Amino acid sequence: MCGIIGYAGPREAQEVLLDGLRRLEYRGYDSAGLAIVGSSLKVFKDKGEISKLSSSMPQLRGHLGVGHTRWATCGKPSQQNAHPFLDCTGQMAVVHNGIIENHLALRKKLIDEGHVFTSETDTEVLVHLLEKHYKGDLHAALREALKEVKGTYAVVAIRTDGRELVAARKENPLVIGLGVGENIVASDVTAMLNYTNKALYIMDGETVVLGPSKVTIYDVDGRTVHRDPSIITWTVEDAKKGGFEHYMLKEIFEQPTAIHNSLLESLDELESGTLMIDHDAPSIKLVACGTSYHASMVGKYIIEALAKIPTTVELASEYRYSPGTGEGPLTVLLTQSGETADTLAAAREARRRGCPTLAVTNVVGSTIAREVDRVFYTKAGPEIGVAATKTYTTQLMAMYLLGMRLAQMRRAMGRDEIRELTSELRGMPRYIGKVLDRAHEVEAATDMLVPARDVFFLGRNINYPTMLEGALKLKEISYIHAEGYAAGELKHGPLALLDASTPVVAACVKDHTYEKMLANISEVAARDSPILAIGLEGDADLAAVADSTVSVPKVNPILSPVPLTVMVQLIAYYTARKRGCPIDKPRNLAKSVTVD
Numbered sequence: 001m002c003g004i005i006g007y008a009g010p011r012e013a014q015e016v017l018l019d020g021l022r023r024l025e026y027r028g029y030d031s032a033g034l035a036i037v038g039s040s041l042k043v044f045k046d047k048g049e050i051s052k053l054s055s056s057m058p059q060l061r062g063h064l065g066v067g068h069t070r071w072a073t074c075g076k077p078s079q080q081n082a083h084p085f086l087d088c089t090g091q092m093a094v095v096h097n098g099i100i101e102n103h104l105a106l107r108k109k110l111i112d113e114g115h116v117f118t119s120e121t122d123t124e125v126l127v128h129l130l131e132k133h134y135k136g137d138l139h140a141a142l143r144e145a146l147k148e149v150k151g152t153y154a155v156v157a158i159r160t161d162g163r164e165l166v167a168a169r170k171e172n173p174l175v176i177g178l179g180v181g182e183n184i185v186a187s188d189v190t191a192m193l194n195y196t197n198k199a200l201y202i203m204d205g206e207t208v209v210l211g212p213s214k215v216t217i218y219d220v221d222g223r224t225v226h227r228d229p230s231i232i233t234w235t236v237e238d239a240k241k242g243g244f245e246h247y248m249l250k251e252i253f254e255q256p257t258a259i260h261n262s263l264l265e266s267l268d269e270l271e272s273g274t275l276m277i278d279h280d281a282p283s284i285k286l287v288a289c290g291t292s293y294h295a296s297m298v299g300k301y302i303i304e305a306l307a308k309i310p311t312t313v314e315l316a317s318e319y320r321y322s323p324g325t326g327e328g329p330l331t332v333l334l335t336q337s338g339e340t341a342d343t344l345a346a347a348r349e350a351r352r353r354g355c356p357t358l359a360v361t362n363v364v365g366s367t368i369a370r371e372v373d374r375v376f377y378t379k380a381g382p383e384i385g386v387a388a389t390k391t392y393t394t395q396l397m398a399m400y401l402l403g404m405r406l407a408q409m410r411r412a413m414g415r416d417e418i419r420e421l422t423s424e425l426r427g428m429p430r431y432i433g434k435v436l437d438r439a440h441e442v443e444a445a446t447d448m449l450v451p452a453r454d455v456f457f458l459g460r461n462i463n464y465p466t467m468l469e470g471a472l473k474l475k476e477i478s479y480i481h482a483e484g485y486a487a488g489e490l491k492h493g494p495l496a497l498l499d500a501s502t503p504v505v506a507a508c509v510k511d512h513t514y515e516k517m518l519a520n521i522s523e524v525a526a527r528d529s530p531i532l533a534i535g536l537e538g539d540a541d542l543a544a545v546a547d548s549t550v551s552v553p554k555v556n557p558i559l560s561p562v563p564l565t566v567m568v569q570l571i572a573y574y575t576a577r578k579r580g581c582p583i584d585k586p587r588n589l590a591k592s593v594t595v596d
């Protein structure tokens, strides 16, 4: 995700900000910039690497400033879209992390009032709102500006005539570093560890005024808040992982936020009938590789169930070489990186065949966006662990949204049905939170997998692909041979491989395949395979046939792949960890596969 740093103190702000930005690089970014108050307010920002920015920047003198690393979500990576943003008078600068949901309406209103915008971003409305509300007190202006804003933010602002910066937080992290005669504000402690280990964490709804020797925190009602600082004992490397042992675990735990962000504006667009596509399609083809292919398989179930449209799924590496027949289906290309060579080639092939194309990707400005007619961006934020986790569950969100959009267009679902499902989707971050609360139980349950040479993952129906994904996660990070199987296929071959040394992970939720799945698990038990079952809370029948059970909250069966996926991610993670594997960088694998 984007990174923020702000400084007030006796040092040259430029040095502190550039150092902080370098330390925030690990979060992923596509552009960076800083603003410093000296004799005037100066901004330097650009697309690309911080090293490039710092080498092209003149020496700027000044002791107050803000810096930002941007991961594009609204507007492509470019110099104009990089932070900080200035108001029309060039006297105030703002950096922001998060999403301003009502930015289009605010932008229109501000333009009508005479404000001139220079970027495509949602953030820029903030600086114009500050300008509008500024009457000599930047903090008061910030509080007024935020009253007009719907969305999430960590925001920091400075003014050319000020010695203090102001900040606010809602659902995006913000922390103050307390120094001696100097203070820092940042999106995470990595940016400040060089200067101080005393941290004040800012809570949702709070605002801050920060100068070189004073920090004041205000609550929602404007009352000052007293908070004792925490002492940070982490090293920089620990801090980058937010206290988690691996990026993968951190990213697994970021899923409630990633899902929330990916749904935010999209559910409003669904409601207003402007989401993703504007034409109904007679058929759908989903094309992808690896984990994204599994999301596509889940997507097929979702689209067929909700919109009743025939849907096929193809591996991108196969599709591009296939003959291709019939009328052009709406071809949806799923690729978290947007750079996978096979998926890009498939997109070109789909267009050559005359198919309308839609890409689902997590990277704004990635190559796939130039190869298709329409793009839907998931908002998982950067993923550093090689194994895809939060980008997968946000792809699932894209599939639910697409399914509902298609159902809406062809009236396969009524307004009330759509409303009911969207309200369940809005609850998803909470359900995932409950799964994550049980991580220690999952950790204990993985003991049976650790010594295994082979593991089978069984599922049916919409959770068959979930178990393919579980098997892929386990093999890539633990180096255990794992296979995902549709449970009904067991007796057609793989049953011959089962014995006491081959554990089976089985997903069993209460849908129309429940009884069959229980019977399949009993077949496995009869071959002495140790069974780790994933089921719904309180399922005594499942617990009776399994050696160990981990459970997820009861959800609508069509949404069950989301919590079940988090469960298989945790299973793979803890198994690999107990085996001492290099989880974030498995051998032979790369985060984006740009060769075919």
Ligand code: F6R
Residues within 6 Å of the ligand: 289, 290, 291, 292, 293, 334, 335, 336, 337, 338, 339, 340, 343, 386, 387, 388, 389, 472, 473, 476, 591, 592, 593
């Ligand atoms: C596995 C994994 C890969 C990718 C695949 C496609 O954890 O991440 O299987 O899913 O290489 O990548 P994208 O989605 O970037 O096209």
